[in-house]
Each structure stands twice: as C-alpha cells, then as structure tokens.
Amino acid sequence: MTNRPWKRTSAALLAATLVVTFLVISGPNRPKDEAPQLPPGDAPSSDHVALENTSSQTTSGTSGTPVELLNEAFPSLHPAPLPLDFSSAPFERQQDGTIHKRDVMEMLQDLNSPEWETVSDLQLLRKVISVYRQIFRQNPIAGENREVVEALSGKNPYRLIFITPDHPSVDGDGALTDRWGSPFRFHPISGSLMEISSCGPDAIFGTPDDITLGEDDS
C-alpha cells in the first residue's frame, strides 16, 4: 500500500478548518462585526448596548417549553458604523458624552432661511441624511419625523448630534418643520433611500403645492 502523507495532511487541514469554523459559528464567543472604534473613554450609546444585550432573552420554543436563546448578538442586524476619529474637527466632544458634528449643525442653521426656497431646505435635509448614512451605513430607522429627529440628535450608536432639539425648526412634538411650520414628511423607501416632502404653504399634504425630493444612493 502506497504511503500518501499529503492525503493525511490535506485531511487534517480540512478537518481542522471545519472544527475551527464550527466553533466560530456555534460557540458562545462568536466574533461580532467590526466594532465601531470609539474614542477612549466613550461608551456606545444605549441603542448600541441594547443590540448587544439580547443574550438573556427568554422565549418559548416550538415545543411550548421556554428556551434560553443562546448568546445571539445578531451581528448582521445593523451594519457597523464607519470608524471615525472624534478627536478633531468637525467633531466636538460634549461633557454629557455626546459628540457634535459641527459642520452639519452649522449647515442646518440655514434650514428654512428666508433667503432660501423650500427645495433648498429639502436638499439640505437630503444632504444631512446622506451624511448620517455615510457614517452609520444606513438611514435613520424611522417611521415618523420625530424618530428622524431623535436619530439626528444623538439616538445613534456614536451619540452623534447633527441637530439639537432646541433648533428653531424643531417643534414642541420633536418634529422638524418646514418654513410654514408643518412637519416635513420623511418617507423611508429603503435603508438607503428616503423621500423628504414639505406640504407647502397650505399646510396640507396631498395638494398641488406639495414639494417632494427623492433621495437616492448617489
């Protein structure tokens, strides 16, 4: 019988690869997606922590008996944010742990400026959403205007603030309003596509003076 050491070597390599892969897939210490590189001393926001803390979730299985979900961290639920260096401009660290994105905040000072037209406001908001998406690799998860504002004002993995709740265009309900005081409509088509609309001077959506700006990946 011919001795074929390469066969044993190949088989051993394949077996080792399979074992390692199995451990990686099923083990409790499954590596997560690349973690955001927070600056020293910064903790992830509560949103981010919430994603990581699902390990103790208890549910009932198909057998009808309670089962303890394994150490599932759902690593593919949300894309990892862009690694950033928050130590220099345009970032500005605040004492409460939030980080101001100063350039965007300054841009938003011009929102609803009397010198602009509504379409410029929509273009500005499109730009802001685009910056958010570049950092967090997805649009704000929002079904309502208020939730977009929350995401832009720190309810995000970096606690990054693009707009503060005391911005003159944020109303008492926490919604971003157009120049006539009506909330903009943020319409999530996909994770990277958000339509933004103003209902125009008549303050009623569904009428001819509505203005809508589609936002695309580009």
Add this chain to the structure above:
Amino acid sequence: MTSRKKIPLNRRSFMARSACSAMGLTGIVSTLAHMKLMQGALANTSSSLNDYRALVVLFLFGAKDANNFLMPGLLNPSRANYDTHRGVLALPTGGTNPTHPIVASNLATHPSAPAGAEYFELHPSLPDVKSLFDSGDLSIAANVGTLVVPTKASTYDSVALPPQLFSHSDQQNQWQSSLPDKPFQSGWCGRIADILHPQNTDSAISMSVSLSGINAIQAGLTQVSPQYSVTNAGAVTLGGYGNKYSSALTDSQDKHSYKSNSSGRRLKAFQDIMDYTHDHLFEEGYNNVVRQARENEGYVGAALEEADSWLHPTAQDNRGRPWPFMTATFLYQHGIDPSGLNNSNISALGALPDLARQLLKIAQLIAGRRCLENKRQLFFCSYGGHDTHQDQGGYSGNGVYVPGDLDANMAVLNDALKAFNDCMHALETFENGQNDAFSYDDFILASHSDFNRTLTPNGNLAGPSGSDHAWGTHVFTMGGNVRGSNVYGYYPDLDPAGVWTTPGSSRGRWIPTCSVEQFTAPLAKWLGVGDSELATIFPNLDRFSSPFGSTYNPSGYDSMLANPNMDFLEGI
C-alpha cells in the same frame, strides 16, 4: 530572532492549501446550509407526493391599511378606540358607505374571549370577501409582522428589532425571507421549493411560478427550482413573431410549423441556430437557456390551452363563440359583458385589473396542471399601490364620504379574490369523477404586505389625508383547508398609547403578536414539508411559540405571545 523553517511547496501541498483557503468561512457556512437542504431533500425522496397542492402568495405591496381592512364591530371592545383615534379615516358601520359585518366563529365560542371580541367589520369595498369569510372559505390572521424575537412594548427598547423597521423595501424583503436578522439570501417559498421540488419527479417546469416577475420570496438557496416568470398574458415568448407566434407559425403548439413568410423564415433561422451545439461553454449555456425557455413556453401554452378548453355554458363573445369558463367568470365578476368582446383578441382582457389577470392566469395554470406535471406548485402574484399616505378615502366633516385609493384597491382585491375562488369551486365540480380530479382543498391563497399603517391619520381633511408606516398587520388565507369564518392571532386594542403600540409613538403602530414564520410555517407544512425540515426553512421559528395547535389566551401580552392562536389550517 526567531528562525523560520522554510516549507517546500510542491504541487500537492499547494493544491491542498488552496482547497482549504477556498473553503473560507463564508464558503463553509454556505456549503453547510446547502448540505443541510440537500439532506432534507434526500430524506424526502423516499416518500412520493400523490396529491396536488398549490400555494398562491399574494403580496400587497406598499403596505395595505389593515386598520380599515378589518375593523372592530360596534360591540367589539376595540371599537371605542377606533372611533376616537381613526379620525377622518374612520369608517362607520352604517350610512351610505357601510362596512360589512362579520363574526369570528372561533372567538364567539371561546370562553376566554372578551365580550364582543368576535365582532368585526370589513371595508365597504369588500362585500364578496365578507361572503367568502361567512361561507368558511376565508380566514384572517390579525397582527402579524416581522420579528427577530418575541417583542412587546416593555421590551421594545431592549430587544433586537427587524432592521429598517419602517422602510418598504426592507420589510418587503423580510416578509419574503422570514429572516429579518439576516442579510437576504433566499425566500421562504424558495427554500420550500429547494426541499420539495425533487419530489416533483415528472416535473415539466419549475414549481415556482411568478406572475409578478422575479421576486425575493421564490429565490432558493439551490437552483433546483428557479423561479419561472409568466406574464398575465401567458408565457414570455420571443418578441417580433406576433401573439403566440401567429406571424411565424401556423400552429402555435408546433414549433416547426413555419409560415412561408419573412417572420417564419426568421424564426426558423433562429431556431436552427439554437439547435446547434457549441464547444464554447458560454455559447452552449446561452443556447440552453433559450431552448429551455422555448420548451417552457410549450408546457405553459399547453396548460393554458387545456384550461381554455373548458368552456363556459352560456357566455359567448361578439361573434357567438363560447368563452373559456374561467375567463368568462372573471369578466362577469368585474361587471364586463363578455358578449361585447372578441375572445380571440388578447386585448379583450385589458379591461380586467392587473391583479385579476394574474389570478386568472394562476387559475388557468391550476386547471392545466397536468401539462406541468408538478405535484406541488408555488405561485406568486402581487398588487401594488397601497402606500396611502394621502388620498386614502374618508369622511369629511359634513358626513360625506370622499372615496380614495384604498376604496379602489379594496374593490380590485374583492373582485379578483371572488372570481378566483369561484373558479376553484367550479373546477372541483367540473373535474368531479376524473382521475386526479382537482379538489377545492388543493389550493391555499395567502396574503402578505409590507406592514400595517398608522391608526391615526396624518391629516384632518378627508380628501388628502392618509396614514403612515406602522408594523403588525392583518393578513388572510383562502382555500378548502383554511378554517374559515375565523379571526386568528390577536386583534389590537387600538389604543395608540397602550401596550400594543411602539413606545414613544402616538400614531398606533401595533407590535406584532405573531411573527411571519408563525404565519407561514403552517403553510409550508400543508405543502408537505416535514417537521424536521421546518427548521431549515424557518431557522428562527424556535424563537417563537409553536403555531401548530396553538390556542387563544388574551389575558396578557405574554400569554398572547405564548399562545399565538395560529391554528388556521386543517390537515397538517
């Protein structure tokens, strides 16, 4: 300094290392998944399918307003919240545009059901859907949606939620994959086809047929049953040769009956080229695709011809020729007089809405199923335009109803469902006594939609107002094995500030009490998927309470999550 031992790299060691490298993490995960599927498929091949079953999935794209599809009746405990919070979109039970009352039999008799919980109303444009519900052909599953894990208001901020919860595209994909916590790879119907298609031993075409183009739900992990698209006019044919090759062929079913005209000569030349074999793999692959497409055309054409050979007893066209039974049934249901049309003109069916034409084609393919020789068939169709942010339809301040897009959409849905269901009943009667006769129990139609819409309107004017993106929605199933006249799942209390809604919102966005897989797993099992394969098709199902044999217990959110009340099918 550490010295490194140089390992000589010969051909064998190079190949061994390359193979291991090629099988990187992603490759192995994928391979394992495929192997698992194949194991399931192989395990199944020992049992053969003798009966016929067809599942039709109807996706209502854009997010149907389920809050006005199924409303609480006057005696239902949720009615007060509906009247208070629905605003201009609220639909009264009486007046000039009345809703249609239905009574859920399962809740009427259940000792745990709150008083009045069985009373519901259907949208004013759904009179025939009410009849289908009342006759036991249709049931509704309340508050179904995408979930990563069981979720309630108190855990909303601490558990993993479906990504991009309120975005159309993401939620459509997650409904179709039933795997919201994973990047899209396959649809739940595609995974069913991966496992069941090998049992379609004499199959002529794929068991996954789409009337709505390439879709996510029928995308499989393997290519054993790639989705096959059929238009609402029939199989996709080569362009430039007329309807059913009438410009080029004397007989559409004989692909060599070329006419002696330029179209005939052109088609013959094309066919000759396609019949050549090629040395180049790409050329041969391209030819195979075209050859297979032409063969599929033939099978689908034969199935449709078989269906059309079943003639309506009274309906005639404008030249006195009898109409095919199913086509005439759809025309009558839509208020179209068949005697005013020419049934040899394909444009005669243009007056039917697209959804009706899709369901007509599915009904015909079911009637002609013997030509396709699939024991299991998965059909996909869709109906868009439900994103009613405005012009939804509602009552103005002076009590005048302003019709909107939802009224039109529901009317289309109503007529298409009724005509399709009538055809299924009639087919059972028509084939009675034949070998392999069709039974009304042989099909199920199940609806999907992106999500529900907000209970509260986004305006206070009946004309332009509408509703926005929400979450848990109400879906329906229709067919002989559906336990009809029932409402499954749990109907929300419709309190926008209550325990059913997402915290922080005052719009009324119901957190689903039933996940997509709890709704769809019974459908898979009905098709013949074994218990051991369910976990392959629905890997997240174990996170939720079993839908099979599940009971009704509305005493609290936890009890509802533990008892999903999704036992809506017989014979599984």
